[in-house]
Amino acid sequence: MDTDNSVNLAIEQLHRQRPRSRFVRYSVCLMLLVIALSWLLGDFFTTDLFNGRRLQNLQRFLQELIPYPLQGRAFDWAIALDWLDKILADRGWQALGTTLAISVAAIVMAGCSSLVFTLLAARTLSTTEPFLPAPLGKHSRFKQSAWWLVVAITRLMLIFLRAIPEYVWAFLLLAVLGISAWPIVLALALHNIGILGKLSAEVVENLPTAALASLRGLGASRLQIAGAAIMPMALPRLLMFFFYRWETCVREATVLGMLGFVSLGFWIQDARARNVYDEMFLLIILGAALIMGGDLVSAIVRALIRNNR
Amino acid sequence: MIRLSRRRWVIITILIAGLWSCVALDLNPAGLAIGAGGLGLAGEFFTHALHPALQYESAVPAGTIPILLRSLQAAWWTLIFATTAISLAVAIGMLLGFTASTAWWSEDLTARDTTWRRIITAYLAPAIYGSTRILINLMRSIHELLWAVLLLAAFGIHHMGAAIAIAIPCGGTLAKIFAEMIDETPRDAALAMRDAGATPLQIYFIGLLPRALPDIAAYTLYRFECALRTSAVLGFFGFPTLGFYIAASFENLHYAEVWTYLYVLFGLVALVDWWSGKLRRNMLLWTQTTA
Known part of the structure; x- marks a missing residue:
């Protein structure tokens, strides 16, 4: 009886000592409120969701997903393969290749150019006295605020780049640059510079500073430190992020064609406009296969990097 | 023959x-050298970045709400679609994340004392696990906008x-990550519960899930930011989010208005980014003090 009581007391005490944060609690309340408001005010439950016309439409749509030559007859492998082969030869393979190339070109561009912003955005490097304790009063206020400004502007720009979705970037750039692969690749690259720049800057800031500080103490310049120590130390993580972002690039590349550059998304949009739903569905599945392939390659490479530090 | 490390091979392959x-x-720098017309357009578009519109650039029908109010309204709609979607996605993610984890049926956490339980762990559970994984992959591998196209074609x-x-894709991704996080949770408490005679479900919901919860919440917040961007883009398909007005103003050559909407989108994303970052740090502190 006595031990029971003391156990209960101990539990109660632990319960009272649990970490609490007012910010987290208010945030959760706010979140629940916004979720409730969204469901209530979003017009999600209009009465015509399942009216007769919509159901008819759905039924027709589901029927038209079956390959056209097979509609209204028994399934036949020869006909199905013939249909598949024709679409793939006409545009399927070419669209897949273009989409893949878009994703690779974009991520390589983003990866290379984000390195510059990474260094500028890293608070440990972009400062008057990187990695060393600052000697008091040695540096002018002006110099300090100049470096602070460099970091602030770089970070603000990175936030802006990643706040605008790839699709919007592509839409704007297509009008400005005309239809070619450039706007699509640049749109993907710009958004990913924003993300890679931020993630990599955090990696650089979290590096163990002993080696970097001793290099600086020996008089190495910022660029020398970056080339000789920061890059080799941060590389495995940066490559991880690179491949992780490449997966998303493949994902986005499948839809950016919808804006007009001939790739997978273009043909999907085209099939949709012509109401050829069987072909649209096939192309969407092709895109899914490409994405799964990309995920697989990325997972394998990331495992390779992880096991070879 | 020079021996290169794997890392170097990876970089060479990338290049x-x-x-x-x-x-x-066919990407060559010449393609970027745009003609005089294009250059004029680009110049005009980007100079408007410095003075976004505070009023409509052309006459609007009487009764139209001011552009600033309208952009806030569009931001609110963007938020509505994103929150509704993320709350659906969390439900999907929790459900599929449970069936896609190994923790509720793996050998070390379940006692195989009855024939029934043996059958479940040997045949039924792996089948459910496997089919959930396939389902998750299918959901994830079709882009949000393609799901939108499919649903538009099916339902209008x-x-x-x-x-x-x-x-759908968000829920699939959440399910995958949730399952991984739950499977990677330290199993000391779970094993102690098993030895005390708890059922697999008790172990799952009391021994594993609460410990993975801060990580799960942090990742969900990150996905919320992604949902917000997608929600904005859905405007291009006719929904009343920011994308709708960006496209409409751009097509009317009202570049200053485009920048107003872009800045509001930027503000919305940056706000949510800041808030979720602060929340994540708070929760991280939480796990560190309990650990």
Whole structure:
């Protein structure tokens, strides 16, 4: 009886000592409120969701997903393969290749150019006295605020780049640059510079500073430190992020064609406009296969990097 | 023969792949050198970045709400679609995340004392696990906008369609990550519970899930930011989010208005980014003090 009581007391005490944060609690309340408001005010439950016309439409749509030559007859492998082969030869393979190339070109561009912003955005490097304790009063206020400004502007720009979705970037750039692969690749690259720049800057800031500080103490310049120590130390993580972002690039590349550059998304949009739903569905599945392939390659490479530090 | 480390091979392969795709796409710097018309357009568009519109650039019908109010309204709609979608996605993610984890049936956490339980762990559970994994992959591998296209074709334009289009791939991704996080949770408490005679479900919901919860919440917040961007883009398909007005103003050549909407989108994303970052740090502190 006595031990029971003391156990209960101990539990109660632990319960009272649990970490609490007012910010987290208010945030959760706010979140629940916004979720409730969204469901209530979003017009999600209009009465015509399942009216007769919509159901008819759905039924027709589901029927038209079956390959056209097979509609209204028994399934036949020869006909199905013939249909598949024709679409793939006409545009399927070419669209897949273009989409893949878009994703690779974009991520390589983003990866290379984000390195510059990474260094500028890293608070440990972009400062008057990187990695060393600052000697008091040695540096002018002006110099300090100049470096602070460099970091602030770089970070603000990175936030802006990643706040605008790839699709919007592509839409704007297509009008400005005309239809070619450039706007699509640049749109993907710009958004990913924003993300890679931020993630990599955090990696650089979290590096163990002993080696970097001793290099600086020996008089190495910022660029020398970056080339000789920061890059080799941060590389495995940066490559991880690179491949992780490449997966998303493949994902986005499948839809950016919808804006007009001939790739997978273009043909999907085209099939949709012509109401050829069987072909649209096939192309969407092709895109899914490409994405799964990309995920697989990325997972394998990331495992390779992880096991070879 | 020089021996290169794997890392170097990876980098060389990346660079070669990058070159190949530039050649395949016919990307040369000359393509960027736009003609005089294009340059004028680009100049005009980007100079408007410095003075976004505070009023409509052309006459509007009487009774139209001011542009600032309208952009806030569009931001609110963007938020509505994103929150609805993410709440659906969390439900999907929790459900599929449970069946896609190994923790509720793996050998070390379940006692095989009855024939029934043996059958479940040997045949039924792996089948459920496997089919959930396939389902998750299918959901994830079709882009939000393609789900939107499919749902538009199937149901016509409807707000629920937009929310579901975001929720499906998002829910699949959440399920995958949730399952991984739960499987990676330290199993000391779970094993102690097993030895005390708890059922697999008790172990799952008391021994594993609460410990993975801060990580799960942090990741969900990150996905919420992604849902917000997708929600904005859905405007291009006719939903009343920011994308709708960006496209409409751009097509009317009202570049200053485009920048107003872009800045509001930027503000919305930056706000949510800041808030979720602060929340994540708070929760991280939480796990560190309990650990």
